[in-house]
Amino acid sequence: TQLLEQSPQFLSIQEGENLTVYCNSSSVFSSLQWYRQEPGEGPVLLVTVVTGGEVKKLKRLTFQFGDARKDSSLHITAAQPGDTGLYLCAGVDNAGNMLTFGGGTRLMVKP
Amino acid sequence: DAGVIQSPRHEVTEMGQEVTLRCKPISGHDYLFWYRQTMMRGLELLIYFNNNVPIDDSGMPEDRFSAKMPNASFSTLKIQPSEPRDSAVYFCASSIRAVRHYEQYFGPGTRLTVT
Numbered sequence: 001t002q003l004l005e006q007s008p009q010f011l012s013i014q015e016g017e018n019l020t021v022y023c024n025s026s027s028v029f030s031s032l033q034w035y036r037q038e039p040g041e042g043p044v045l046l047v048t049v050v051t052g053g054e055v056k057k058l059k060r061l062t063f064q065f066g067d068a069r070k071d072s073s074l075h076i077t078a079a080q081p082g083d084t085g086l087y088l089c090a091g092v093d094n095a096g097n098m099l100t101f102g103g104g105t106r107l108m109v110k111p
Numbered sequence: 112d113a114g115v116i117q118s119p120r121h122e123v124t125e126m127g128q129e130v131t132l133r134c135k136p137i138s139g140h141d142y143l144f145w146y147r148q149t150m151m152r153g154l155e156l157l158i159y160f161n162n163n164v165p166i167d168d169s170g171m172p173e174d175r176f177s178a179k180m181p182n183a184s185f186s187t188l189k190i191q192p193s194e195p196r197d198s199a200v201y202f203c204a205s206s207i208r209a210v211r212h213y214e215q216y217f218g219p220g221t222r223l224t225v226t
Binding site for chain 1 (some may be wrong): 115153155156159167202204206213214215216217218219220
């Protein structure tokens with residue numbers, strides 16, 4: 001089983017601040033996904049990164065896949081209360097095995 | 112298009128009772144997953160199916176848990192007998208692997224409380 005570690009586990013910031021959360025592993029992944037989960041709902045896919053070094057942007061969210069495809073980061077610019085939620089990363093290993101989910105980063109953005 | 116549908120949304124039962132959770136995946140998706148989420152253990156994969164066939168059930172915690180997928184549009188997760196430690200939110204998700212790197216679409220979950 002591939003292990004994905006996310007950091008920090010908890011993050012509480014003020015509206016307008018920037019933040020970065022990380023997803024790390026010692027294993028190589030063929031692709032990595034980021035999900036956001038709001039209270040009482042299921043996780044919702046935000047993005048999939050496939051190529052080492054790839055950067056994808058989704059409005060104020062910037063996702064990067066590490067060059068070695070072992071890690072990823074999510075940067076949020078000018079966070080808003082609507083960004084509050086649990087952010088989960090999940091990876092597919094090179095053998096095409098099923099997704100492994102990280103433990104998540106719980107983000108709270110205060111107005 | 113309808114997303115993944117789960118029922119019931121909430122279930123409260125007494126220890127020892129049988130619990131059946133239901134899931135309807137997105138039409139055309141060939142993978143179906145069952146997860147359990149708790150604060151302590153996060154999101155855990157219990158079992159997944161491909162074309163209605165169970166592929167990996169290594170995440171199923173005990174023989175008390177069983178899952179079936181009799182057709183492409185329906186799956187059940189059964190716990191018998193239920194125990195308080197089974198209390199969690201259970202999610203069903205579906206995916207098309209070949210196209211989308213297992214990108215998963217989750218249902219709203221079933222919150223199970225076993226007293």
